[in-house]
Each structure stands twice: as C-alpha cells, then as structure tokens.
Amino acid sequence: MMAPLLLFIHCSEGQDSNVQENLALAEFPAAESAVARRRVGIVAASRFPAPRGSQVHIGEMANALARSGESVHLIGPLDPRAAEGLYRRHPLSRMAKFRPRPSVSGLHLLERPFFDSLLVGRLFQVVRRERLQILHAHNYEALAASLLVRGMLGVKVVYHAHNVAEDELPLYSPDWLASSVRASARKMDGVLPAMADAVVALSADVGDHLVGRGVSAEKVWIIPPGLDPEPFQAGRREKRERAVVFAGNCDGYQNLQHLFRAWEIVAASDPQAELRIVTHARGAALKRWRCSALGPRIHFVEAQALSEVAAELGRARVGVSPRVSWSGFPIKNLNYMAAGLPTVALGASAKGVLDGISGWVVNSDEPADFASCMLEALASPAESGRRGAAAYQRVLAEHCWDSLIEPLLECSQSVEERQGLHLVPRADPRNLPDNAEGDFSLQRVSSERFPL
Incomplete structure (x- = not known):
C-alpha cells in the first residue's frame, strides 16, 4: 500500500x-474573515x-x-x-x-x-x-x-x-x-x-x-500532548494503598516482562505490596499475559471506561512505565500525573517525568534498579505524596489544553507563514511544590517560541 x-x-x-x-x-x-x-x-x-x-x-x-x-x-x-x-x-x-x-x-x-x-x-x-x-x-x-x-x-x-x-x-x-x-x-x-x-x-x-x-x-x-485532568480528580482524594499500578495496553512494546522481573524482587522484599495491571485487554490476550506474569500478588483489572481507570489510579501509590520505545509520549504518564501519582519510568519512556521531583527515572536496563525505585516509593508515602503533588502541578502547567490550544492554532496558521522550529517551554522545576499540600491552580504555558 x-x-x-x-x-x-x-x-x-x-x-x-x-x-x-x-x-x-x-x-x-x-479566505474568510478573522472571526469566521x-x-x-x-x-x-x-x-x-x-x-x-x-x-x-x-x-x-x-x-x-x-x-x-x-x-x-x-x-x-x-x-x-x-x-x-x-x-x-x-x-x-x-x-x-x-x-x-x-x-x-x-x-x-x-x-x-x-x-x-x-x-x-x-x-x-x-x-x-x-x-x-x-x-x-x-x-x-x-x-x-x-x-x-x-x-x-x-x-x-x-x-x-x-x-x-x-x-x-x-x-x-x-x-x-x-x-x-x-x-x-x-x-x-x-x-x-x-x-x-x-x-x-x-x-x-x-x-x-x-x-x-x-x-x-x-x-x-x-507541542506536547494535552489532557483533561477533571476525570481524575475524584481519585486524588482516595486513600493510597500499598500498590503499584500499570495502566495501559499489553502490547509487546510496553515491556511488561521487564516489569514482572522487577516485581519478583519487590514482592520478595515487601510482602504487603501488590501490582495491579489495569488494561482494556480481554479474552485470549489477557489470558496470555496472566500466564506470563511472574511473582505473587499481581492482579489484572479489566477497565474499559476512563472512570474505571481513574478509580484504580486513585487507589495506588505509584505508577510505572517500563516501555523501551523512546519516540512515543506515553499518555499513561499524563494519566498518572493527573491522578496525583508519581511515576517510576525507564529513561526511554520518562517523558513528562522529572527524576527526584515528580517521579523516579531509571537509566538502567537492570530489573533490580527498577525494583529499587518501586520499593522506595512504596516505603515512603510522604515522599511519594510530595512527588505526586509535583506531578499534578506539572500536568496542569504543561499539559492542559487551555495552555496548548494557542500554539496549536498558531501552527495551523504557520502552514501559510513558516516561522522556524518552535518549542512550548517547560515549567521551571524549581517552581514546583515541595510537598503534597497546597492549592494547585491552572497555570498557562506561554506560547512564546524557543529555538531548540
């Protein structure tokens, strides 16, 4: 074709x-008038x-x-x-x-x-x-x-x-x-x-x-992807359990086998921890992944509606992104952030995640290193809460459509007036909150352009 x-x-x-x-x-x-x-x-x-x-x-x-x-x-x-x-x-x-x-x-x-x-x-x-x-x-x-x-x-x-x-x-x-x-x-x-x-x-x-x-x-x-954080607001008020959550499809590029190998280490070190795989997969595909899952206390949860995904994220303490494909922007990372969750991510899939601020970035392909970060998140609810709050602030500042629609509209006009390579600037990490408390109001991302 x-x-x-x-x-x-x-x-x-x-x-x-x-x-x-x-x-x-x-x-x-x-061409129609400017108001058309x-x-x-x-x-x-x-x-x-x-x-x-x-x-x-x-x-x-x-x-x-x-x-x-x-x-x-x-x-x-x-x-x-x-x-x-x-x-x-x-x-x-x-x-x-x-x-x-x-x-x-x-x-x-x-x-x-x-x-x-x-x-x-x-x-x-x-x-x-x-x-x-x-x-x-x-x-x-x-x-x-x-x-x-x-x-x-x-x-x-x-x-x-x-x-x-x-x-x-x-x-x-x-x-x-x-x-x-x-x-x-x-x-x-x-x-x-x-x-x-x-x-x-x-x-x-x-x-x-x-x-x-x-x-x-x-x-x-x-222009980074946008997200409506409203569906995840109820989950942010849920009591966090001692759980790690993966929310997404179960295709091969998600690298779930790496997550399962790391989970064996986590499960052996923390007998109360559980891993929840929240996915829309069903039938033979879901059965295949159930059979390949390693380690105890791994629960597969079928979720077809966004409200079901949001509820699961609201109960977890940390989200994970183990994929190794570098070019995609995992929307699951934005979902975690909107739910007030920090993320443990491999370096290739850590888009939107700031190491030490809104999550943990693992620049290693060793399952033990990924497991170490999950264990730290589970053992430190205060630190997980602080990073989750920073993640929520970050999604409001950089990924709300109210902030991104202006450069997107300007891009549509740029097909007539080419103006060079443009970048929607990121929020300064130093301005993100240091704790989980506070009123995180919506911040607009400037449409000012920055050359790479």
Whole structure:
C-alpha cells in the first residue's frame, strides 16, 4: 500500500503550481474573515474511539479545537454508533463492525491496505463537501491519505508525529525481519513527514530526529500532548494503598516482562505490596499475559471506561512505565500525573517525568534498579505524596489544553507563514511544590517560541 501511495504523492508534488492553485480555488472560497470558523479535519487511520494513547490524544485534541471555535471534522474508521459531540464524525461505514481490528500484528496487518484505501476515498469526499482548509493527520497512514487528497484538492496538511517509524515499526515485526523493517522505516521518516506543510512533534527528541532525516526545521513545532485532568480528580482524594499500578495496553512494546522481573524482587522484599495491571485487554490476550506474569500478588483489572481507570489510579501509590520505545509520549504518564501519582519510568519512556521531583527515572536496563525505585516509593508515602503533588502541578502547567490550544492554532496558521522550529517551554522545576499540600491552580504555558 505504501509504495503506490508514495509514487502518487511524488507525482502530485511535481504538478505545475498553477494547476495546484486552480484545484484549491475550485474547491475553496476566498479566505474568510478573522472571526469566521476555520474548517479543519482530523484524520485517524485506527479504529476510534479506543482506550489507547493515540486515540485518546486525538479525541482530546478534537474537543480542544472545537472549544476554541474551529469547525472540526473527524474522519477515519470511527464507530458510527458514537454520538456527535463538539465535533462532527465521518466514519468509513455505517456498520459498526466494519473497522480495522485493534491488533496490528500477524494476519491482521493484511486488512490495513483495504481500510487505508477506503480512508482516502472518504477523506476526499469530506474535504470536498465540507470545504475543509486544513487536515491534521495523525500517524503515517493518515498522513499518506491526507497527502493524496492534498494532491487532488489542494488542502493543507499538518502531520502529528506520535512517534517515529524507525523506532516503532521494528517492535511489531519478527526478529529476523527487524533490521530490514528498520531500514525501510528510516527512509519513510525522511520522505513522508517532509511532504507535510507543517509537522507537530509531541517531544523535542522526535522533532530532532525528523529534522535529522531531512524534514525542514522551519516546518517543525514541538507541542506536547494535552489532557483533561477533571476525570481524575475524584481519585486524588482516595486513600493510597500499598500498590503499584500499570495502566495501559499489553502490547509487546510496553515491556511488561521487564516489569514482572522487577516485581519478583519487590514482592520478595515487601510482602504487603501488590501490582495491579489495569488494561482494556480481554479474552485470549489477557489470558496470555496472566500466564506470563511472574511473582505473587499481581492482579489484572479489566477497565474499559476512563472512570474505571481513574478509580484504580486513585487507589495506588505509584505508577510505572517500563516501555523501551523512546519516540512515543506515553499518555499513561499524563494519566498518572493527573491522578496525583508519581511515576517510576525507564529513561526511554520518562517523558513528562522529572527524576527526584515528580517521579523516579531509571537509566538502567537492570530489573533490580527498577525494583529499587518501586520499593522506595512504596516505603515512603510522604515522599511519594510530595512527588505526586509535583506531578499534578506539572500536568496542569504543561499539559492542559487551555495552555496548548494557542500554539496549536498558531501552527495551523504557520502552514501559510513558516516561522522556524518552535518549542512550548517547560515549567521551571524549581517552581514546583515541595510537598503534597497546597492549592494547585491552572497555570498557562506561554506560547512564546524557543529555538531548540
């Protein structure tokens, strides 16, 4: 699927500029006044909604843009039964089951080209009918579809890089294919993002990587993911138990085997501690992980609703993030922070976590080192509370949509006025609270830009 898409996109990129301009003018009227609503599309290639980090981020962003006054349209393999909210939904089909499977491994990969082709057709239809001006494409398949439609209709494309292919794709391939997949993914990182009119990276290291692969620095914006902390507020008032919590899917890149090996050490040292794996996985997938879990007092909790996840986080003392993939921004870290939990994270997945301030960052692949930090968090409720309070303050200061929507809107405008590499500044760690008490009011993140 990707090869013909790239060929078509390259051909479209080479069209005469007058043809491109005429296509755009044929579909879109002259620029509306400053008070008019910008018509934007958010393009997703994975089933939606789903309790996974990327889909949660897409839904949060759609709501934030709609609240800001944009006319927002979400296009992708959506559940047609979902009610319309602040934005309009455009599913591929009226049949709820006519969507890609949640798994992206094995034979399930073979159905993706079919759904990607449907996405291109549906996207073309919606862009033309709704006269969309900008497409926010999330991940590579959505980007490829958006670039194809841009070649036909002239709509602008902003690519949202949730990760980089060179880091992510080998995790889904067998070991004997990993090197070949990594080489192909490296080329992909240097081709597709460079074709977008602007690129939003969720972290500076992803922005650096894409610039290093040939993406113009003038196109790249660094805007971290946002989160609505309200669903987690009730959990912050719960009594903390002697529990460690992992909340997320059970895919291989989560590195749960490392967590289980570390937990054997924790369980032997602290007979009262328990590990709770909170996941939406069910059926055979959940049974497989139950069988592979090492150590006593490991409890698997199925949670399909955000309220169920929030309740589990509210009872724990510390959250964990053992994944080794460096390019993604674990939304679970933001969930922990919003629930007032500190996080023990491997260095690769410690985005949003400040070592010694809002959590523990483990720059070692030894299970004993990960276990040591979990034991420290369990044995020191006051210290865990202090770091959890700092984590909550940090999510308010840097990851609330009230703070992030302005640079996101500026990014949409930057497709017309390229202004260089931008970074939403982080809060100064020295200004974070030293204890768990206090009224943590919302702080706005300045939209002032800083070069990397």
